[in-house]
Amino acid sequence: MSDQTKEKIVDAAYRALVRQGYHETSMKDIAAEAGVAPGLAHYYFQTKEDLLVAAIERGCEPALKTWEDAGLSPHGQLPEDADPLALAQLGFEMAKQELRLFGDLFLLTFDMFGVGTHNPKIAAAVRQFIDDRRAFIARITQGVIAGMAIRPDSSAEAIAAATWGSLHGIYLQKVIDPSFDADAAIDALREMVFAFATGHRTSRVGDN
Amino acid sequence: MSDQTKEKIVDAAYRALVRQGYHETSMKDIAAEAGVAPGLAHYYFQTKEDLLVAAIERGCEPALKTWEDAGLSPHGQLPEDADPLALAQLGFEMAKQELRLFGDLFLLTFDMFGVGTHNPKIAAAVRQFIDDRRAFIARITQGVIAGMAIRPDSSAEAIAAATWGSLHGIYLQKVIDPSFDADAAIDALREMVFAFATGHRTSRVGDN
DNA sequence: CCTGTTTGATTGAATGACCAAACAATTCCG
């Protein structure tokens, strides 16, 4: 029963968080959403921060799962035989899908980024979130660079940072303005990345 | 006296905001920082939100000014005769400098983005902030596209959205982790943009 | 099988602190 209740509270926290935002969500709100007494949330989580970090991690799970289902586990190995550019292409398509399916999660994510600017515990969670995703992009980038005849000036890490940043910035524009055409922006990013990757090749594969 | 006092309060609000963050900054804090009585802030600003929006706008002023000093007014006309790619290059260098000089401002900006996810009044200010900067990049992009022999698939707006997003995402990584090498990431973005812009030219100008 | 005890889960009220906003009183200055 214990685990079930704890999970119920975390789920309720996630829902309340998405609906109202970090600072507008009180422990009482969460308890009410979960259908338990106000004191119980503190029985399982020492502080509000602890509960909310758990809620965010919980919220990331389904999104992570879709990446793994597509064979692109951010933590596992990348398929060795696949064409790196095809992997990149798949990544961009997944990014579009992710935004479509998990808009709520990113709403919360941007809220957390904001909280993290002045809250060390949340900042640590945010750093972890960024590191994970950027490292994943860096691994794909490594493969792409390996296929380029002329080595780029920039490191895979720097390229990954710019690329993750672009996706993140596109997500933000979509969250702030739902009429924003995120797919077109991601396509533009892809076009730039591919021009960069194929422009340095000895044999031109295709003119995108 | 009136204007002077009002300004004093706005400045104090900006400093307190940078130091403590949006939700951890109370009207009393701001009044204390400004050296005035707690009630006076409400004499000039009806609500806390109003004061904080004013503080953010105030914080943006010096950053905007450096762009204008460099001849790149986000609102005015772009120099007609300049090479578009040179303008872009200047823009990337300015972005690096901006981050170096106004890191505080971006700390606050990300805080505001977070608040904006669940606060309509702040969301409107955020949308305005994004629109301004993205439109500016779009104007430079228009010029770059005009110099390309093969028209890209993506519109200038989409490319500008991806580019603004990348810069924003790089700024975020720097704010969250001060050891992050933002200059390298911006250089990587520039390398990609230039590969994209020159790779489509009839006559190769230079291999970056 | 029954009963008294222990344990952990859960409750709801209480605590202590803080806040935005409203307000009445005072000072300043033309």
Add this chain to the structure above:
DNA sequence: CGGAATTGTTTGGTCATTCAATCAAACAGG
């Protein structure tokens, strides 16, 4: 004198956290 600027307090409310009390289920021994 009179209105604008400024003060400091009050109001009404919310919040995270604590805590004593209740409850239900497992458990032990006779």
